[in-house]
Amino acid sequence: MSYQMTFRDCGTDMCPNDYIIKEISGISLRSCATSCLIQFNCLGFCYSNAEQGCNLFNSFEVSVAASYHRMYCARGEIDGYTRRGRKAYRSFASLLPLSDAITACAQDGAVLAMPESAAENAWVLSLTSESTIWISGSDVAVEGTWVATDTGIALPYFRWDVPEPNGGRNENCIIMGSDGLWVDVPCADDRAFNFICEKTLS
Known part of the structure; x- marks a missing residue:
């Protein structure tokens, strides 16, 4: 862009x-x-x-x-996305399994939101009134090595709640709670949360 x-x-x-x-x-x-x-x-x-x-x-x-x-x-807005720094974000109040949330972002030319700093984490939280949202992050490939769900890039920032992450091989994806803290949860399609997509501007 x-x-x-x-x-x-x-x-x-x-x-x-x-x-x-x-x-x-x-x-x-x-x-x-x-x-x-x-x-x-x-x-x-x-x-x-x-x-x-x-x-x-x-x-x-x-x-x-x-x-x-x-x-x-x-x-302030680009194609329905709210800009902040080099990214633009859009909140979706749709309860979807993680795989469907990723697909919805991709269809919109975006990826699942991945906060890269405390300031960005707070900003992403401010964009939604929902209590829990999916954010990008998975250690399904290598236990304990968290990467972006969509791109495989290593996560540069974490905001884990205590004592998270604690799910081992059973909990390999991330949700953000209403307090902005992260919790590892199963990635299975029987769990549905709201989500935020992001686009990186250039």
């Missing part, structure tokens, strides 16, 4: 100077947009063509005029 689709011109030369989270110089507009995407708390950026200057910000409160900059706001 291109930066033109991910960001929109805010129509102003005013930039939120008090809310800059990172300043980068000597980069292109596209690189500036990419830098914002990989910052989970980046809501947009200001870019100067003349100076090739890039300021990433985490608030839309404008505090200073900068006529040589142009302000770009991250789109």
